Amino acid sequence: MTQPFLSLLGDIPTVTDPAIVRRKSRDFYWYSPLLKTLLDGLHADCLVVPRDEADVLAVARAARQTSTYLTARGGGTGNYGQAVPLHGGAVVDMSALDRILWVRDGVVRVQAGMNMLAMDRALREHGHELRMFPSTKRTATIGGFIAGGSGGIGSLVWGGLRNIGNVLGARVVTLEAEPRAVELRGEETRAINHAYGTTGLITELELPVAPFTDWQDLAFSFPTLAMAARFARTLAMQNGIDRKLVSLSDGGLLAYFAPLRDTAPAGHSIVIAMIAPSGLEATRALADAHGGALAYHAGTREAEDDPGRIPLYELTWNHTTLQVLKKDRTYTYLQAAFPARDTLALVEEMARLLPDEMMTHLEFMPMDGEISCAGLPVIRFTSTERLKEIIALYERNGILIANPHVYTIEDGGTHRVVSPALAADKWRFDPAGLLNPGKMRSFAQG
Amino acid sequence: MTQPFLSLLGDIPTVTDPAIVRRKSRDFYWYSPLLKTLLDGLHADCLVVPRDEADVLAVARAARQTSTYLTARGGGTGNYGQAVPLHGGAVVDMSALDRILWVRDGVVRVQAGMNMLAMDRALREHGHELRMFPSTKRTATIGGFIAGGSGGIGSLVWGGLRNIGNVLGARVVTLEAEPRAVELRGEETRAINHAYGTTGLITELELPVAPFTDWQDLAFSFPTLAMAARFARTLAMQNGIDRKLVSLSDGGLLAYFAPLRDTAPAGHSIVIAMIAPSGLEATRALADAHGGALAYHAGTREAEDDPGRIPLYELTWNHTTLQVLKKDRTYTYLQAAFPARDTLALVEEMARLLPDEMMTHLEFMPMDGEISCAGLPVIRFTSTERLKEIIALYERNGILIANPHVYTIEDGGTHRVVSPALAADKWRFDPAGLLNPGKMRSFAQG
The missing domain is CATH 3.30.465.10 (Uridine Diphospho-n-acetylenolpyruvylglucosamine Reductase; domain 3)
Incomplete structure (x- = not known):
């Protein structure tokens, strides 16, 4: 069915081998059992691999001429099915534009x-x-x-x-x-x-x-979630300490962290930080004062450059959930925006409300000029109904959820509303609706 | 009277010429009419100029042996009489330790x-x-x-x-x-x-x-204080814009700013920013969106390296008041810590409450993880009583004042209480009370 499209591409590399095309039609949507049900098996009809912008332009012209859907692909590491073509067509693998x-x-x-x-x-x-x-x-x-x-x-x-x-x-x-x-x-x-x-x-x-900074991976262990959270928030607020990352994972997650599970006491909560050399002394003193014990210290790039090692950032952000999923596919996750006020009380309250189904995971960052944190709680999945209840529970507590179990741009936002601005951009640049169709709710063709 | 002390100093450079000693006994305390009254005329008996740490040790030993007071001096740019010896003795000019x-x-x-x-x-x-x-x-x-x-x-x-x-x-x-x-x-x-x-x-x-960053001095003018303040606070909160300084001065101050008064409309409020080259485009767009007009743009270090020019940071922080004092000695200033909540409403309220006596000047910075601002309002001085009333007015509005019209460490803080920790350090390192006597209230000799 994409033969007319392919015939217009000249010498631009293309792939029609079904196994490869299917593989290149997937991303990490399977973090979500809901998206897994919705997206499993969907795939493009072919893959095109433009080598430069001229190729991309040729692909775009061919798509317009033949009304072929195009879904752009980078590393395929998205979590919301961004790279999964819902309605076939061509995947445009951009990885050759690499300079x-x-x-x-x-x-x-x-x-x-x-x-x-x-x-x-x-x-x-x-x-x-x-x-x-x-x-x-x-x-x-x-x-x-x-x-x-x-x-x-x-x-x-x-x-x-x-x-x-x-x-x-x-x-x-x-x-x-x-x-x-x-x-x-x-x-x-x-x-x-x-x-x-x-x-x-x-x-x-x-x-x-x-x-460029020679970042140092540090991990500190704490006997309780509350102690770890207090330290993490305090460290995140220290403008005087040059830092790139402050991440908290509760005691349940430690078992899934290969680089740390033998160096930190079982069940202890973990704070992972990337700190500049100039900030090491102050960070260690601050951790001491908060009752933390150093469980790991290595240069970030040393670990990054070694395929056999794991830089600690691969235990943070969306990798935290991945470390769990590698061992246990019954888990999934949420994305929560904690308010900057009473953050720690809310963190503890959510842990109290979901003692058996949720493992606390926080990433500290500024929101509107204040240090707050994003939560990426790891959730034991039992049913869609229960997941919805948990989302509602967070929101009742004033914590906005950006739902990672949906594949449209809008539904994944914290407000879930259509955006006239986004629709206007779409009408301007892709009036025929050929790009990644089905992912933007704001755009409904007349 | 310092002869015994001086005789112990060997070849360490010393100065006893009264004119020089008097000059080196002053700092910028005269910003404050109150400190001016209290400190004018006070001076050391001699000046010592250690060349290295061994010299400093020799000075310290000589002072202990002869019970001579020592007041350390750097550039003499303090505003609270830090470098003014209250009880004579020696000024220790540290400027030869310059490597x-x-x-x-x-x-x-x-x-x-x-x-x-x-x-x-x-x-x-x-x-x-x-x-x-x-x-x-x-x-x-x-x-x-x-x-x-x-x-x-x-x-x-x-x-x-x-x-x-x-x-x-x-x-x-x-x-x-x-x-x-x-x-x-x-x-x-x-x-x-x-x-x-x-x-x-x-x-x-x-x-x-x-x-190292090639900072760019920018100044934007705004028709109203409220517009300028909104822009300044928004810019200060933009973690995505690499910035070193965001300072606001109201329309009354512009007349005292030589580099800007011919390029910005008279009476307009001014926001001064130091922005990395990578942030210029975004900053200018943000200023446009807030109704600001670009009034000045030059490299910070170009101006800094030219004795005939003024880098814009010399219109900010404690230099704002200095620019006014150069022309009109009837002004003085305060140091105010605005809370991060409702900052802009408080800024406007204080301007409303003190329409004729106060010119608004704000320096944006984080406090406890939130962007807030320090106020350094320029105040027309009429009497000590009125200055106290103005301080009380700020504090009634929830804005803490660090009083710059006092010369002790404690009275200049926002809490004005004695500090056992500070006293302990003093007892440990200077039990005889020879260093800058009279400046620490927490230390009272037994």
Whole structure:
């Protein structure tokens, strides 16, 4: 059925082998038992692998001409089915657009398909590093992160991807009647930020970078969740300590953390931090004062560069749940935005309300100028009904849930409303609705 | 009267010329008409200029032997009479201890008397810069800043000097019976932090540094204080914009700002910001969206390196008041800590309550994990009584005042209570009470 489309692509690499196409039609949606039911078995009809922007433009033109659906793919590490084509068509594998174009004045211009670890290593040559990255840094692409992520390691300092200043520009191939590459600047990039590739095919990104720092992975163990949470929040608030990550996992999660389970007492709550060398002494003193014991210390990049080791950030953010799922598929998770007021009391209250079904996992970061935390609680899945009850329980306690068990952009947000702005971008750049169809509720064709 | 003391100093440079000694006995206490009355005319009997730590030790031993008071001096830029000897004795001019000892892993070890501009320039060779500095950077010393300051340009990102992690270590010559140099680490450095040199003679400091950034001075003008304040607070909260300073001065202050008064409309409120090149586009867009107009843009260091020009940070923090005082000595100022809640409403309320006597000046920075602001309102001085009323008015509105019209450590704090911890440090390091006598209320000799 995609033969007319493929015939227009000239020498652009394509794949029709069903096994490969099916594999490249999946992402990490299976974290969610609900998405697993909805998305298992869905796949594209073919895969195209553009080598440069000219190829992407040719793909876009061919898609317009033949009304072929296109679903962009980076590393395939999304958790909400962003990369799963709901209605067939072609997956556009962007990973061959993998070069840094320039670095200057603390800004990098990069092709969208570049792997984030490779990008971070290349930035190091310039004395820089990524401001923020997902826990899937070793496999994710920068374009996939911008199109499907929201923040991660580094957000403690720099905020999330949607915060002003974290995405300076994007070059996007449109699916207009005459596809073209357009440059979006500043706030215009909201059109493609966390839009799951529904509004254009991102070919380049312009991003501010951070100064290269020789981050140190630290883990501290605490006898109680309350002690760990108090330390984590206090550490997160220390502007005087140069830090990239403060993550908390409760005693139940430790059993799933290979690098830590033999070095920390069983059942102890764990605070993982990435700290600059200049902050080590102060961090250790602060942990001491809060009753924590050092359970692990190694250079982040030493572990990152060794395929046999695990940098501690791979125990944080969405990897926390993954470490559990590797051993026990009966778990799933939620995404919770804790308010900055009474954060710790709420953390304890939720642990009290869900003693057997929930393991506490928090990522500290600023929200609206205040240090708060995102919760990524690991939940034992029993039924869809019970999961809905748990979501309602969080929300009754004033904790907003960004539901990771849905595949549309809107339903995954904390407000779940259609967005006229998003729809306007869609109408402008993809009026025929060919890009990742079914993922944007705000767009309903007339 | 200091002859016995001087005779013990060997070849250590000393000065007894009264004009020089008097000049070196003053600081910027005259910002305060109250301190001016109290401190004018007070002076040391001599000046000693140690060349290294051995000299400082010799000075300390001589002082112990002869019961001579010692008042340490850096650049003499303090505002609370920190460097004014209340009871004569010797001023110890630390400015010959002016070398960086080492820089590694994002940490600098520096002699206490080093000028902060020279230090910043030296750090640049290593790809670093000062985390924070006072508006007097061009004349202040690092030791004076730690001993008498509390924060400044850079505190928006790194917090204040008292925040954990901003002072890693200090080497201090004590006035014990047998003076010696002791190393204080981490929290132990609280003994000398903002202690006005009452607890020891600081010879070395170990401080974390920031990555060198080519900061850009920006000033935006706004028709109203409310518009300017809204923009300033929003900008201060943007973790995604790499920024070092966000300062607001109301329309009345513009007339005193030489670099801006011809480029911004008269009477407009001004927001001054230091922004990294990567954040310029986003900052300008944000200012546009808030109704601001760009009034100035230049590289911070270009202006800093030119004695004929003024880097915009010399219109901020304690320099704002100085710019006014240069033209009109009837003004003085206060130091106010605005709460993070309802900050802007309180800013407007205070402007409403003091329409003729107060010009609004705010410096944005985090307090306890939240972006708030310090106010340094410029106040028309009429009487001590009225100044007390104004202080009471601020405090009735929930804004704590750190009174800059007093010369003791305790009275200048927001809580004005004696500190057993400070007294303990004093008893430990200077049991005879020879260091800067009269400045610490917590210490009362038995």
